Amino acid sequence: xxxxxxxxxxxxxxxRTALIIGAVTAMVSAVVGVFVVVRGQSFAGHALxxxxxxxxxxxxxxxxxxxxxxxxxxxxxxxAMDLIGVERERRRDLATGIVLGTALGLAAxxxxxxxxxxxxxxxxxQLLFGSIFTVDPSTVPLVLGLSTLALAIVVMIxxxxxxxxxxxxxTRARGINVRGVGVLxxxxxxxxxxxxxxxxGSILSTALLIGPAxxxxxxxxxxxxxxxxxGVLGVATTWLGILFAYDSFYWVPSSQGLPVSxxxxxxxxxxxxxxxxxxxxxxxxxxxxxxxxxSNASTExxxxxx
Amino acid sequence: xxxxxMVNAWEVGTMVAIVGGVVGFFVVLRGSAFPAHAIPNGxxxxxxxxxxxxxxxxxxxGVFSFGAALGIGALSRRGRSDAVTALxxxxxxxxxxxxxxxxxxxxxxxxxxxxxxxxxxxxxxxxPVVALGAVCIVAVAMLYRPLLLTSIAPDxxxxxxxxxxxxxxxxxxxxxxxxxxxxxxxxxxxIFTLMLGPSAAAQCFTNRAGxxxxxxVAIALVTIWLALACAYESNWPVGFYVSVFSATWYGIGRxxxxxxxxxxxxxAGDSRRSIALTN
Numbered sequence: 001x002x003x004x005x006x007x008x009x010x011x012x013x014x015x016r017t018a019l020i021i022g023a024v025t026a027m028v029s030a031v032v033g034v035f036v037v038v039r040g041q042s043f044a045g046h047a048l049x050x051x052x053x054x055x056x057x058x059x060x061x062x063x064x065x066x067x068x069x070x071x072x073x074x075x076x077x078x079x080a081m082d083l084i085g086v087e088r089e090r091r092r093d094l095a096t097g098i099v100l101g102t103a104l105g106l107a108a109x110x111x112x113x114x115x116x117x118x119x120x121x122x123x124x125x126q127l128l129f130g131s132i133f134t135v136d137p138s139t140v141p142l143v144l145g146l147s148t149l150a151l152a153i154v155v156m157i158x159x160x161x162x163x164x165x166x167x168x169x170x171t172r173a174r175g176i177n178v179r180g181v182g183v184l185x186x187x188x189x190x191x192x193x194x195x196x197x198x199x200x201g202s203i204l205s206t207a208l209l210i211g212p213a214x215x216x217x218x219x220x221x222x223x224x225x226x227x228x229x230x231g232v233l234g235v236a237t238t239w240l241g242i243l244f245a246y247d248s249f250y251w252v253p254s255s256q257g258l259p260v261s262x263x264x265x266x267x268x269x270x271x272x273x274x275x276x277x278x279x280x281x282x283x284x285x286x287x288x289x290x291x292x293x294x295s296n297a298s299t300e301x302x303x304x305x306x
Numbered sequence: 307x308x309x310x311x312m313v314n315a316w317e318v319g320t321m322v323a324i325v326g327g328v329v330g331f332f333v334v335l336r337g338s339a340f341p342a343h344a345i346p347n348g349x350x351x352x353x354x355x356x357x358x359x360x361x362x363x364x365x366x367x368g369v370f371s372f373g374a375a376l377g378i379g380a381l382s383r384r385g386r387s388d389a390v391t392a393l394x395x396x397x398x399x400x401x402x403x404x405x406x407x408x409x410x411x412x413x414x415x416x417x418x419x420x421x422x423x424x425x426x427x428x429x430x431x432x433x434p435v436v437a438l439g440a441v442c443i444v445a446v447a448m449l450y451r452p453l454l455l456t457s458i459a460p461d462x463x464x465x466x467x468x469x470x471x472x473x474x475x476x477x478x479x480x481x482x483x484x485x486x487x488x489x490x491x492x493x494x495x496x497i498f499t500l501m502l503g504p505s506a507a508a509q510c511f512t513n514r515a516g517x518x519x520x521x522x523v524a525i526a527l528v529t530i531w532l533a534l535a536c537a538y539e540s541n542w543p544v545g546f547y548v549s550v551f552s553a554t555w556y557g558i559g560r561x562x563x564x565x566x567x568x569x570x571x572x573x574a575g576d577s578r579r580s581i582a583l584t585n
Contacts, residue, residue: 042388043340046395084560094506097339098556101499105549108495112543203403207396214389259407265400272393276384 018242018260021140025196026208026234028147032154032192033213033234034226035185039165043093044081045189045209047100049202051077052194054103057110067139070198071146074190077103082183143195150195153188157181162223204261208234211268215275237267312538314427318435319530322488323500325439327523328446329484330501332477334509334522336457340388341478342501344395345374346485346494350419351402353490358409364434367489370398371482379475419493427491438487445480453477454515495545500526503552510559525555 036045055073059066077099085095154161160181164171168178196205216229241264248258274280333342349371356366374394381390446453456463456473463470488497508521533547 037386037389040386040388042386042392043343046340046392047343091337093337093339094334094502097343097498097502098506098553100343101495101502101549102553104495105499105546105553108543108549109546112546203396203399206392207400210389210392211396214386214393218385259400259403262400262404262407265396269393269397272385276381 012246015242015246017140019239021143021199022238022242023235024144024147025199025205026212026238027231028151028192029196029205029208030212030216030230030234031151031227032189033209033211034217034223034230035154035158035161035165036189036209037213037217038162039185041189042210042214044078044096044186045193046206047081047096047103048074048077048190048193049197049205050100050107051103052190052197053202054107054110055194056198057107057114061110061114067142067195067198071191071194073103074194075187078186078190079183082179082186139198143199146191146195150188150192153184157184158223161185201261204264207261207265207268208238211265211272212237215268215272218275219281233268233271237271238264241265241267311427312534314429314432315534316531317432318427318491319534320527321435321439322492322497323526323530324523325442325484325487326497326500327504327526328443328519329480330505330526331508331515331519331522332446332453332457333481333501334505335454336474336477338477338481339502340391341375341378342481343498344378344391345371345478345481346489346497348374348395348398348402349482349485350489350494351398351405353419354402354405354409358405363490364486368482368486371485371489372479374398375478375482376475379471379478382474383471419489431491435487435491438483442480442483442487445476445483449473449476449480493545496548499545499549499552500529503549503554503556504529507555507559510556510563529555 033045036042052070052074055069055071055076056066057069058064058073059069080099081092081095084098085092160171160176160178163174164176164178164181171178171181193205193209196208200208212230212233213226215233216226220226220229241260244263245258245260248263330342333339349367352366352368352370353363354366355370356363359366378387378391378394381394452463452468453473453476455466456468456470460470463473484497484501485494504525505518505522507525508518511521512518529548529551533544533551536542536547537544
């Protein structure tokens with residue numbers, strides 16, 4: 001038993017919090033991520049993590065609640081992207097880039113001011129890389145509540161969202177406000193991304209948003225199937241990554257083990273690469289029972305990495 | 307302000323602005339803002355790896371940025387390119403996090419690689435910057451016409467026998483080259499904002515390719531010179547000033563374009579036709 005689960009894995013409180021927070025974040029990110037990937041908004045999805053981080057560094061500097069900083073930063077960023085963005089795709093990436101660049105510039109300033117203020121060693125690293133093991137347990141209920149809110153918004157507008165990503169004209173013809181749907185989605189995405197970047201760090205936030213969703217969209221044909229596969233993939237990679245990170249304390253000579261983000265991202269990356277293999281795809285293309293296919297794929301991924 | 311270490315900063319800044327303006331013209335035209343962010347931002351992790359192995363950081367940066375360019379290019383053939391870019395970025399950052407955790411003291415270097423430490427450029431840093439910058443500009447000059455055609459009209463380019471995918475990879479390699487050159491001296495943030503804002507502003511002012519490229523170089527130069535002066539005076543990070551000035555230029559450009567369109571609409575008296583023209 002101890003070959004797989006090192007001593008104290010299940011009794012350690014930080015690990016338990018990490019498993020819960022990780023699973024919730026992975027699930028919410030995966031569901032929102034499917035829409036992000038289908039709508040081709042991966043850049044905005046990633047940029048919002050950095051914008052949220054800027055909000056976090058500002059909150060750090062002014063002494064506000066970090067959660068407020070992360071979510072406020074994300075929502076303001078999403079609004080700014082929408083304001084200067086034009087519907088054409090190239091312009092949309094440009095708008096995202098301009099907002100991202102400005103936000104990173106502000107982050108540079110706040111981090112610089114933080115370090116000159118003193119007594120905040122490790123602020124850069126903490127903000128950028130985050131750590132799932134250092135989550136404050138008292139923020140858990142708030143994180144859960146806001147995640148549910150973001151999830152509810154996305155689920156409520158899922159049909160106009162998908163339709164407008166296929167054809168904006170068709171959606172407009174049905175009397176749906178395309179821009180309104182887009183803005184609502186951006187806000188839901190900002191909340192979800194802001195939460196995940198404070199919970200698991202900005203690297204993992206993007207990885208959990210895009211990776212499982214991109215893999216599952218390649219494998220499945222219906223929305224429900226891709227949501228399920230993405231969710232399963234996200235939670236499986238997160239838990240496995242946490243296990244590896246915990247065990248890695250005994251593998252490497254360094255005193256602190258390898259970061260959990262490294263393991264989770266690697267697992268997600270491998271899962272994405274495998275989703276392109278003809279062997280895996282063929283299994284999923286079998287017409288009957290999508291859910292069986294889902295469990296097959298995740299066991300295959302698990303087999304391949306362990 | 308114009309003596310000692312600042313001389314190096316002015317020289318490097320000028321070189322970086324020229325390369326950023328030239329490459330940035332195509333970044334904006336092709337809508338490649340995401341790779342232009344992902345490659346420099348992820349490649350800094352390569353420098354952390356080089357630090358761990360005690361080799362020249364340029365080698366680590368080069369391996370990571372060229373690897374990212376080729377990886378994004380290859381995976382984009384079969385997947386969605388924006389998702390692939392995001393995954394490549396987080397994979398590089400995660401490797402960087404692992405490198406950082408293995409070596410002990412790295413915090414200040416992370417900051418300077420991300421946000422730039424241009425005021426600390428030494429004379430020995432100048433040679434690789436100039437050499438790689440020259441390679442970038444020669445590469446863009448050689449690829450200029452086919453790149454322009456594949457960016458503006460991919461269909462016509464394909465009909466002429468050019469393969470847009472090959473030029474996409476070639477262009478990603480140019481970005482990788484610019485990254486390797488600039489990240490060690492000015493940081494990932496600075497080169498990204500310098501490639502985006504000035505070029506986007508220049509393309510608001512003119513529709514002609516040559517003028518837009520010259521304009522983007524000119525605006526990038528003014529941006530970096532102003533930013534260096536402000537950073538010297540205030541001691542705040544130069545990356546902050548470059549990003550704020552770049553965004554301001556873009557705002558001015560958009561404002562001008564808006565005003566220009568309205569004036570044309572009024573002059574033509576036929577709003578529909580002129581909107582169709584300017585779009």
